[in-house]
Amino acid sequence: MKPEKTKLNFQNLNLLLICILPVIFLFFGIKKQSELHEKLMIQGIAIDLNHENNNNNYKLTVQAYDFKNPEDKNEPKIRVIESIGNTVSEALENLKKITGLTPLYSQNKIIIFSEELAKNGIIKIIDFFSRYYENRPSVKLRIAQNNAGDFLKIIPENNNKIIKASEIRDLVDEKSDTNILDFEKEVKTPISDACLMLLEKNSQNLIKCESTSIFNYDKLIKIMDKNNSIAIQILKNSPKPGIYVFDYNKNLISCKIETPKTKIKAKLNQENNLPEFDIFIKLNANLFESEQNFENIKSIEINIEKELNNNLKLLCEKVINESTKENCDLFKFGKILRNSNPKYFKSIEKDWKSKILPNIKYNIKINSKISMIGMNDN
């Protein structure tokens, strides 16, 4: 049987589709796409306010890999490039004009804002980064003491190699770190606020990242020191707040605090119609070192636990006091109150941060457990 010649043969049409169209159409899709090595693989971005020129607001320092001119076969060349622009996106655009390479943001590890910039508000910049697809929402954010750009070009004295952006990122435990999405989540909600870790540099060019800077909306308002940061981490339920050193019978004891479980409950005081919060904290602490040898472990353990509870309670109270005084709702009191008393909260929602928050009352109960004592000398 021969197929009728008059009819259009769809078998051939299928064949055409299978073989030719894909190839032709896909080739039409080719746009000038820069190859991997023609890209400037950005590792870290530091943003400062520009004081030199009035026309340009921002000064950007970028740490990036340049694969076109590698140093040797195994290591790409790390370049630190500075550019200025009226906006951050303009400054980033200028990178191409400076280097001739297309910037690639998807491998970016960290964005550092200078303290000065953060005090003026960073929401516009965050907006840009969260809008731009290539920028991943998992990029970590930091505030830098003084100049942000300096942190991306540090060369330690004992080593000739520049400190990589990924190394700066890894100073903070990943689970308790804040990325763009987390920050945006808190800032874009009118009843909660965010905090970011602060980068500090000592005279020997060593970086440390212990303190926390707290924000009201998108503006930096206060910097909390190391111990306060631990309290913040505990209250924020971070899995690894860090090592806390305190005084016990005139001896320094250091504890590694782990897996705090913080529960905050809101209730309304019927008399003055103000919210009250009960904060229960349960945490594990590992005794790391002490200057004293313990004899009766059991009783001392209980004593240390008590001392630790007291110390941490004072710290937490201090942190909550200081932050609420600045109208900063770091610990989601607003959200908790809204979820438990929606009608009441709706009536005070507008005044929540300005009037109610600084006056809230709270009770903190801390239950710490020292699980690893280490050794005794008996």
Add this chain to the structure above:
Amino acid sequence: MLKDIQKFFFRTETNRESTRSKIKVEESLEKTLEFFQKEFDGGADLIIRKIKIFNSDAAIISVDGMINKDITNDIIKTIVNFNLNFKPQISNPKELYGEIRDKISAFPDQSEVFYYEDALNMILIGCAILVIDGQDSILVFGVQGFEVRSISEPTSEKSQRGSREGFVEVLRFNMALIRRRIANPKLKFETMQLGSTTRTYVSICYMNDRVEPEIIEEIKKRLKKCDIKSIMTSGCISPYLEEEGDLSLFSSVGLSERPDTVCGKIVEGRVAILVDSSPTALIVPYLFIEYFHNIDDYAMKPYFASLNRIFKIIAFFISILLPGFYVGFATFNPELIPSELLNKISLATGSTPFSLMLETLIIHFLYEILRESGLRLPQNLGHAVSIVGGLVVGDAAVNAGLIGAPTIMIVALTAISTFVIPNLYEPIALLRLLFIIAGGTLGIWGIMILFTVVLVNLCSKSNFGIPFTSPISPFGLFGMRDSIIRTSWKTLSKNKNKIQNMPGSVY
């Protein structure tokens, strides 16, 4: 044996027989010889040995190289001895013919034919014929004795624990290899002649009680439609067994050189088609998942066999998708690659002059050229080619900075993965190139679109009413026990695992 041949010979329908009317054997020897000489047109391999039996002229006709000369000599000797030892009491050639047929040549494979065409066919398949002047029939002796390759392990389908026998080029031997494994009268062979020029014998082989008669009818119908002139290999008729209008890259006709594999399939209700002069049997209906099966799977422990199959499937996906993903991700979606890996890739491609897509395509072309050259060359030269290929393309190109080392590695990994499923080489080679182009032009979007198209193409395929992708989609738990995984023999032998029971089958 001769009677067998004759039996199916008379049943077969060839184009030639339908067009020509048969000519009866004439009594005159002269005319008979004239006929054969005319048919062979003075061909060098036609042997006509004229002898005299008593007073009658006679001739033994055969084709050179197709007969066993010892047996033929024996037959001639008996006839000639008869001539010498006995007094001439037989005057009539017909009497003489009868005497020779019934008494003298007591040869088991012996028959008589009455038409020239039949006699001609007998000669062509290696028989010798005896023509006696004045007799209107011809005596045929089955003395086939051509040189054949001995049965050996198939090189393309080796097995660790299966039998070491493989099909050979002779249809009869192959049929015997199958019959020896299935000693069941339900096993049926049906033979027909295909190819208007070569008139090759093709045998359909199945279990009578396991196959739906519709499938057999359909196979016969399709084979009869086959209007090919010459059949040199089983691959020639496999397109005719596919569904009409099927332009898929994948073939739904299975191939095997192993009698044990073929027997396994026959027992499951499939039909094997053996082609004379080809050591490869065709198996229909064939499922996509069977490409990943191996006779060794059934000899191993089920957990290991299942693991093996899963690895093979992964290797299949690696071999078609990996280069495409590599090009697509590195060009359009570098965010998907972990940074350390991306650094390595960028470092390697940093010094190369070509774009990543072009680079991958070039190495693929080079690889295909090397493969093809190594395949057809004598074995010693083949080694040389692989050394040169490995050294020049692999090492020197990377050192010279022409091609990135990760690209070489990707192509090598892809190539090795392909060898895991040698039967799928053809579609894989083409799809790989398409995926590289798709990935290099539209990134992950292009790859996903092409992947879905291939998937739809694969899923739309069905042969003899059984979906090609069964039992994965349409899904059937019953069929899954011997598909991606293999359950133990205890489970497998519980129910009749017939191919017609696959989900989505129309039977």
Add this chain to the structure above:
Amino acid sequence: MNQKIISVPQLITLFMINRLVISMTFGSSSINNHNIWDCIISSLLVFIITFILIIPMMILFKNNENLDITDINEKILGKFGKIISVIYAFYFLLSCTYTLSNFKIFIESVINPPISFLVLLTSIIIFACYSAAKGINAIARAGAIILFLTFFLLIMIYISLFKLIDFTNFRPFFYENYNSLTDGIFFMLSRMSCIPAMGMLLPMCFGNIKKGIITWNFLVLFLMSSMIFLVTGVLGELSDIKLFPIYTATSAAKISKFENLDSLYLGLWTAGIFLKLSLFLNLSSECLRKSFGRKSNKIIIFLLGIILIITNMFVKISNIMSGIFDTRFLFFMTIFTAFLVPLILLIIKKISKFKQEPEI
């Protein structure tokens, strides 16, 4: 007469792919409001409403088991029925256009990849035409594999997102107002293109259809509510601001070294869109084929494909287009094809039976 070619699980597969494609673009922009969390109640209500909407279609199908909606139209309404069938074809095409325009908005506003979108769109449509021509059976089988992969990836994303849930993000229901509830219902119902598709697909389907539809509806409920739950839990109020919150949430998911699972999810989403397009192109061409009495639907499919390409090129330009692309229009069309037409057909049939009976 229709052949029974697909099984009930395959039917569910086709509908689930359709739903996955839609759910990806679900966001505050599609519900004109700022509270996605309330939509979890909407999805529950839609679950109940769907059962009500299906009833006329199911009764119609029960009485004419082997006839699809176009056949029934023609049987009951005669020549006028052909016009209704053309409306069905138009609806299916409209649904395709909606999906594609959403795809376009998504790609251009969120990802902006360095590839020509026109080529991407054209190649998707052309290949969708090809697979539409391959038939429902092939689409359903391929769909099962794509759905399996998508669910596999979704489960991985769900697990990784589950750790990120912050329970303070779950607001009390209807904290602000009830608008998002109604808007959510409006959105989900206007995308309920599965019910009109049922009119075409049910006659081809074998197996326990009732059970299948109940399962499908439960799965839709589970999918929508789990997505809303996860997105709200992970993103909080941010989910009300983001254009495509479900995508934003997936971009936060990571499994060990592999952070950017959203790209993979997008790839599978593309495959889903592709299959949805092929299904609806096929259904649309079937409607047209039957109403014009042609033998092969291949030419119609390719013509429809060309129409799709052209409409998607000019979506933004024409004013008429923006009228058609209004969600209210789609809502009306969905209710019309899913509920009203089968209901009217049923009523006419009942009346004609009443009329006939006294004569006998």
